[in-house]
Amino acid sequence: MALDNPTTQAVVTTADKVFDQMLHAIVEGTIKAGSKISEPELAKHYQISRSTLREALNRLEKCHLIERKANVGSRVVECSIAGLLEIYIVREALEGMACRQAAHNMTDDEIIEMKAMLAQHANSKALRDGVSYYQEEGDLDFHYKVILGSHNQQLINILCGQLYHLVRMYRCQFGMNSPRATKAFDEHSRIIDAIADRDGELAEMLMRRHIAASRKNIENKISQQL
Amino acid sequence: MALDNPTTQAVVTTADKVFDQMLHAIVEGTIKAGSKISEPELAKHYQISRSTLREALNRLEKCHLIERKANVGSRVVECSIAGLLEIYIVREALEGMACRQAAHNMTDDEIIEMKAMLAQHANSKALRDGVSYYQEEGDLDFHYKVILGSHNQQLINILCGQLYHLVRMYRCQFGMNSPRATKAFDEHSRIIDAIADRDGELAEMLMRRHIAASRKNIENKISQQL
DNA sequence: CTAATTAATATTGTCGACAATATTTAGGTT
DNA sequence: AACCTAAATATTGTCGACAATATTAATTAG
Numbered sequence: 247m248a249l250d251n252p253t254t255q256a257v258v259t260t261a262d263k264v265f266d267q268m269l270h271a272i273v274e275g276t277i278k279a280g281s282k283i284s285e286p287e288l289a290k291h292y293q294i295s296r297s298t299l300r301e302a303l304n305r306l307e308k309c310h311l312i313e314r315k316a317n318v319g320s321r322v323v324e325c326s327i328a329g330l331l332e333i334y335i336v337r338e339a340l341e342g343m344a345c346r347q348a349a350h351n352m353t354d355d356e357i358i359e360m361k362a363m364l365a366q367h368a369n370s371k372a373l374r375d376g377v378s379y380y381q382e383e384g385d386l387d388f389h390y391k392v393i394l395g396s397h398n399q400q401l402i403n404i405l406c407g408q409l410y411h412l413v414r415m416y417r418c419q420f421g422m423n424s425p426r427a428t429k430a431f432d433e434h435s436r437i438i439d440a441i442a443d444r445d446g447e448l449a450e451m452l453m454r455r456h457i458a459a460s461r462k463n464i465e466n467k468i469s470q471q472l
Numbered sequence: 473m474a475l476d477n478p479t480t481q482a483v484v485t486t487a488d489k490v491f492d493q494m495l496h497a498i499v500e501g502t503i504k505a506g507s508k509i510s511e512p513e514l515a516k517h518y519q520i521s522r523s524t525l526r527e528a529l530n531r532l533e534k535c536h537l538i539e540r541k542a543n544v545g546s547r548v549v550e551c552s553i554a555g556l557l558e559i560y561i562v563r564e565a566l567e568g569m570a571c572r573q574a575a576h577n578m579t580d581d582e583i584i585e586m587k588a589m590l591a592q593h594a595n596s597k598a599l600r601d602g603v604s605y606y607q608e609e610g611d612l613d614f615h616y617k618v619i620l621g622s623h624n625q626q627l628i629n630i631l632c633g634q635l636y637h638l639v640r641m642y643r644c645q646f647g648m649n650s651p652r653a654t655k656a657f658d659e660h661s662r663i664i665d666a667i668a669d670r671d672g673e674l675a676e677m678l679m680r681r682h683i684a685a686s687r688k689n690i691e692n693k694i695s696q697q698l
Numbered sequence: 699c700t701a702a703t704t705a706a707t708a709t710t711g712t713c714g715a716c717a718a719t720a721t722t723t724a725g726g727t728t
Numbered sequence: 729a730a731c732c733t734a735a736a737t738a739t740t741g742t743c744g745a746c747a748a749t750a751t752t753a754a755t756t757a758g
Contacts, residue, residue, distance in 0.1 A: 258542045258719095259741065285710070295743045296710090297523065304530040310629065316484050317710060317749050332626045339569035343561060400558045403536065404630060484749095485711065511740070521713045522740090543719050543740060699758105706753070713746075722737070728730090 261301035264292050268302055272311050272322055273415045283312060283320040309411040323412075325419045327468055333412060334461035338454050340405055341389060346450035348395035349441045357442050360391050364434060386410070388434050392453070395441070426463060430456070487527035490518050494528055498537050498548055499641045509538060509546040535637040549638075551645045553694055559638060560687035564680050566631055567615060571663060571679035574621035575672035583668050586617050590664060593657065612636070614660050618679070621667070652689055656682070 257263055268288075271277040289299045303320055306312045314320045323329070352360075367384045393405045416422070433456045440449035483489055494514075497503040515525045529546055532538045538546045549555070578586075593610045619631045642648070659682045666675035 261741080262542070286708085297744090298742055300527075300710095301530075301741085304527075308534050310626075316488070319710065319750095329625075332624045335569060335573065335624055336566070336626045336630070339565045340562070343565035347561065398558045398561055399555075400536075400562045400635075404562070409626075487711080512738085523714090524712055526740095527711085545720095545740065702755105702757080704753100704755075706751105708751070709749085711746105711748070714744100716741105716743075718739105718741070720737105720739070722735105724733100724735075726731105726733080728732100 260294060261298050261305075264294060264299065265302040265305045267292070268306060269309070269311070269411060272306070273411060274418050277322055279322050279415075279419060280324045281322050283322065285319070309408045311411055311415065323415075325416055327464075330416050330420070330464065331461060333409065333416070334457060334464070336409065337405075337413070338457040338461070340401060340409075341393065341457060342450045342454040344393045344396040344398065344401045344405065345437060345441070345453035346446040347398050347401065348392050349444050349446035349449040351397040352395040352441060356391075356395055357438070360388075360395070360438055361442070363387065363391065364431075364438060367431065367434075385430065386414070392437070392441075426460065430460075433459070486520060487524050487531075490520060490525065491528040491531045493518070494532060495535070495537070495637060498532070499637060500644050503548055505548050505641075505645060506550045507548050509548065511545070535634045537637060537641065549641075551642055553690075556642050556646070556690065557687060559635065559642070560683060560690070562635065563631075563639070564683045564687070566627060566635075567619065567683060568676045568680040570619045570622040570624065570627045570631065571667070572672040572676035573624050573627065574618050575667045575670050575675040577623040578621040578667060582617075582621055583664070586614075586621070586664055587668070589613065589617065590657075590660060593660075611656065612640070618663070618667075652686065656686075659685070 257266055268277065272279075277283075283303070285296050285299055285303075289296045292299065303312060303314070307314055307320070310323065312320045312322050367388075370384070390406060390410075393402055396402065433452065437449060437452045437456065440452055483492055494503065498505075503509075509529070511522050511525055511529075515522045518525065529538060529540070533540055533546070536549065538548050540546045593614075596610070616632060616636075619628055622628065659678065663675060663678045663682065666678055
């Protein structure tokens with residue numbers, strides 16, 4: 247899968263595998279949002295002991311994909327509009343800062359690599375045809391690279407390690423294919439330019455606007471539906 | 473304890489208690505930073521089974537206080553200057569945004585309560601005498617209130633749930649009592665004013681400067697020591 | 699028939715033992 | 729003596745069973 251998380255270490259233990267499977271299942275909605283998680287049932291389903299399952303559940307909790315109450319159990323998080331907007335607020339702050347840091351800390355090679363990636367996106371059939379590819383994988387790839395470029399392990403952990411699974415979940419469940427594809431591409435280009443110029447202040451501002459625009463796009467859609 | 477985390481739910485299970493004890497031990501350095509964690513040894517020390525201990529370890533990992541490698545074990549995180557600066561970068565971004573949100577979302581009552589808290593800090597003996605109290609608990613209390621005032625659950629979780637334990641750990645281990653006490657107090661006052669004026673943009677800017685000033689203060693200290 | 703109380707059931711929390719993997723120690727070869 | 733190899737040891741991962749708590753069902757009083 248194209249946007250495999252560079253921060254996720256190699257999957258070795260069975261708890262890792264089950265975590266991976268459940269991650270996909272939750273993100274894609276196979277395990278429904280808001281549903282209660284039955285440990286005995288899932289343990290039987292994955293053919294593992296409850297201890298191992300609970301280990302996997304702990305990692306899902308780290309990604310904020312499930313919530314646990316003592317002596318009661320776990321539930322998959324709900325996907326609400328309010329929750330989505332909350333995430334966008336966090337992303338605006340963190341990715342904005344990541345972008346500023348990337349402008350300071352990215353190596354020249356990393357910048358070259360990023361430009362190459364964007365050029366590839368520009369040529370990609372999917373972008374010309376429609377919105378699908380770029381919106382999904384390409385967009386996430388771009389944001390990933392910027393975050394990694396910050397060279398700030400805390401930022402990387404929070405954004406790539408936990409928040410992005412939630413972002414993907416929302417994208418899957420709400421089926422986001424907004425008409426911002428080409429516009430977003432242009433914004434990405436300008437962001438890279440700012441990073442290449444080592445202009446952290448501008449880079450942060452552009453990234454924040456970029457994310458805020460997506461958020462407002464959603465807010466508009468919602469208000470229209472009412 | 474004055475700055476008990478409002479997001480931490482009631483401690484009911486034994487794993488919770490052990491988590492709490494280990495949390496304090498790590499923050500205060502009783503369990504040394506960078507040290508390896510022996511599951512059999514600690515399980516014996518706390519008189520619990522390894523399963524329960526591992527449950528506690530999982531929560532510590534969620535706070536980024538320990539790091540685990542598959543089939544190898546857990547280590548307490550190291551406290552490096554670089555790591556501290558990374559955290560300040562994240563705080564600047566997230567608390568800045570939290571402050572902006574607080575300006576939008578805090579209730580009038582919450583703002584009144586905050587002003588009262590600050591007035592109390594101004595009168596507090598500790599502030600007049602020295603730097604100790606305000607730097608430690610008062611400062612954290614202030615930041616907590618702002619974060620909670622954002623009414624953004626994601627922000628609250630990340631900042632209060634995980635990042636602040638690390639911040640406290642650094643404060644304990646590096647023994648931070650900078651000469652910024654009265655200056656910081658003034659900055660807090662202006663931030664609250666901005667929130668009361670519902671000026672989110674200014675509130676964010678002031679909070680970011682406030683945190684950036686702390687970071688630069690540390691950077692200066694370090695460069696002097698070299 | 700409704701509501702509260704209690705009994706029955708199911709689920710989560712905790713435990714100790716075994717299996718798989720890593721680390722250390724001992725031994726042998728160059 | 730240094731280095732690689734292999735046995736021994738210790739540590740982590742996984743399992744199934746029991747205890748504690750919550751949820752549901754049954755029973756009884758009003």
